[in-house]
Amino acid sequence: MSTGKKFVPVHKNGKSEEPGGLFAKRLLIWNKNQNTRQMPWKGEKDPYKIWLSEIILQQTRVEQGLKYYENFIRTFPDVHALAKAPAEKVFKLWEGLGYYSRCRNLIITAKFISKDLKGNFPKDFESILQLKGVGNYTASAIASFAYNLPYAVLDGNVFRVLSRIFDIETPIDSTEGKKIFSTLAQTILPPKKAGEYNQAIMDFGAVICKPYPECKICFFSDQCKAYLKGKQDLLPVKEKKIKIRERWLNYLILKNKDQVLIHQRTSNDIWQQLFEFLLIETEKAFPSAHPFFFSSNRIKTKRNRTWFFMGKKLRTR
Numbered sequence: 001m002s003t004g005k006k007f008v009p010v011h012k013n014g015k016s017e018e019p020g021g022l023f024a025k026r027l028l029i030w031n032k033n034q035n036t037r038q039m040p041w042k043g044e045k046d047p048y049k050i051w052l053s054e055i056i057l058q059q060t061r062v063e064q065g066l067k068y069y070e071n072f073i074r075t076f077p078d079v080h081a082l083a084k085a086p087a088e089k090v091f092k093l094w095e096g097l098g099y100y101s102r103c104r105n106l107i108i109t110a111k112f113i114s115k116d117l118k119g120n121f122p123k124d125f126e127s128i129l130q131l132k133g134v135g136n137y138t139a140s141a142i143a144s145f146a147y148n149l150p151y152a153v154l155d156g157n158v159f160r161v162l163s164r165i166f167d168i169e170t171p172i173d174s175t176e177g178k179k180i181f182s183t184l185a186q187t188i189l190p191p192k193k194a195g196e197y198n199q200a201i202m203d204f205g206a207v208i209c210k211p212y213p214e215c216k217i218c219f220f221s222d223q224c225k226a227y228l229k230g231k232q233d234l235l236p237v238k239e240k241k242i243k244i245r246e247r248w249l250n251y252l253i254l255k256n257k258d259q260v261l262i263h264q265r266t267s268n269d270i271w272q273q274l275f276e277f278l279l280i281e282t283e284k285a286f287p288s289a290h291p292f293f294f295s296s297n298r299i300k301t302k303r304n305r306t307w308f309f310m311g312k313k314l315r316t317r
């Protein structure tokens with residue numbers, strides 16, 4: 001659908017002569033008539049369920065988070081159930097999702113809401129933002145989805161969509177970029193349809209304006225500044241190079257009949273408070289012929305993201 005109008009570059013001076021109304025309007029029409037993306041928490045109004053889904057989805061793909069969300073809701077249908085559960089049970093359910101600090105914060109926040117707030121989830125943005133493990137994005141998502149409060153979400157999908165539609169080359173991870181994009185996102189947001197709009201722009205970024213965008217079928221292609229200039233693949237711009245660190249974790253398994261020696265991690269590092277075998281961390285891979293070591297886990301850390309490369313299991317005598 002083309003309206004023949006041009007979008008106003010609202011990022012200049014943080015002001016707009018036309019506050020993104022056209023963009024939001026067309027996006028909402030697409031959302032109503034063509035957006036078929038299904039997720040169990042879509043349209044949900046219960047702040048507990050929205051909060052849970054948002055914490056699970058931090059640093060996690062929707063496809064991966066789905067079954068965790070369903071398991072959590074089935075096991076802990078409300079915040080009191082989650083608050084009362086032993087931490088080991090909650091961690092067990094979280095197993096495999098990674099970023100275990102999220103799980104720790106989940107438990108702390110559930111106890112706080114259940115006990116201190118008597119089960120009443122905070123209803124305003126500032127109070128939601130005070131919850132442990134909740135940042136600007138998550139607070140905006142909860143405030144807009146649960147209460148339709150006018151707070152624009154700004155996640156990777158939204159950065160990508162806005163940078164392309166409005167052709168913004170300022171790096172999204174720079175201080176200036178964050179300011180420009182948050183002003184723009186907030187300016188465009190239709191205040192009365194905040195929840196619907198926030199979900200729509202994230203869905204649009206997930207299914208059409210993807211990292212490899214579907215410009216040929218995109219209803220914004222007649223007005224998308226990046227596409228009209230043929231530079232959609234160059235946006236958004238990032239300033240910082242991702243640092244990758246390699247670590248070698250070698251585990252020593254000490255057994256006594258049916259008992260195995262483990263210890264709890266306490267340092268300020270990955271897997272805090274989780275249990276593991278005795279660890280020897282080395283700069284390089286441990287010599288594979290060593291008789292005491294059965295494997296080496298090679299870990300690459302990319303910001304907060306971790307991949308595991310399991311070493312070969314060695315035969316021991």
Ligand code: SF4
Nearest residue numbers: 209213215218224232
């Ligand atoms: S035309 Fe392409 S780059 Fe522009 S919004 Fe649509 S999918 Fe994204």
